Amino acid sequence: MAKLSTAGGPPASHAIEHLADVVNADQPLVHRGRFIDLQWLWQIGEVPYFISIRRGMILELVRGPVLMRSHEFAIRGAQENWERFWAPMPRPGFHDLFAMTKSGRASIDGNLQPLMANLRYFKEVLAAPRKLAEDGHHG
């Protein structure tokens, strides 16, 4: 069982460390993302992570900052907010990307078309660390 943060979900460092494993092992998720080939940025607190997706799999995840690195779109939020978001049973307001953007706990910028065209895929990638808390994955 993964250690949980006081916010309820796995600590951000643990979530990011195992993100690629969890996503790439999820066959229906990878299949859903089979047309995706891009790099996006997930900012967790002060740390930007550049995540390369190729055919629905996470090919590379680079901890930033990295000078001059481009990305299609970015999703940003405070570390504690993501750790609340990853709780197995998140509290109201922390349970969905748009619940968090509406309240200002997260934000989205950049070219949103690939995000919106694959919205279920990316929402499931964002929520993937919940599995670390649920089933002790890589715990």
Next chain:
Amino acid sequence: MVELEPIVGRYMTLQIGGRSCRIYFEEAGSGIPLLCLHTAGADGRQFRRLMLDPAITDRYRVIAFDLPWHGKSLPWEGYEVEDYALTTDFYTAAIMGVANALELDRPVVMGCSMGGRIVLHLAHAHADDLRAVIGLEAADHQQPWYDTEWLNRPDVHGGEVCAAMISGLVAPQSPDRYRWETLWGYLSSGPGVFRGDLHFYRADSDFRDRVHLIDTTRCPVFLLTGEYDFSCTPKDTLRTAKDIPGVEAEIMEELGHFPMSENPEKFREYILPVLDRVARLK
């Protein structure tokens, strides 16, 4: 022989807002008419579990119709050159048209989301025609949380994006079976229909200036909102309730924006006491 469900569906053609509209409706049960209004971009299937609950159908004739463009109610003739946009006038005419066509005697009208918004209007404009209204996920106004242009454009699949936008409005506790049944309504919706409904919701139904005119001694108002609803938030509902003397409002735990379809068992805990109260009204 297989056991048939008690729900029966039929069609009728009504003139609504100068249009000839072939309306599909389903019903089950007998007693006090309970007319149910689906959410934006969805259809009357959201109320099926209520229609299968004898605790409700023993006392209520539960009726749910699909607005034109939704479910089995086709768009009207000429839709192919129109941009669909629902208005308060058309919505009101559709609801009262169905109630009159079926000769419902002072029905209870229960609507969810945009259906919850319009019942606030009905409680004022048609107070004497209704026994009561029940607003699920209802408020006189709420803050938009995305650009509806994303819901209907050629480079984004409309059904997929509608479902993915609203998926987080289902509470995390809701069983997957019901979650995905609820989302199917959005996945399978017609192009631009959800966006067109949101025209009513966002541009033509700011009722903040008139909910205080509702007289709950003429038309009682009950409001139920799920704690996980971040579209119509509990705060929105409670703020609305403050302006309606005599209203009864309750926040539902472990429920989101689609209580009747996302978790019918949990919703029973909240709706049955309300229906008990309504059944005792004169």
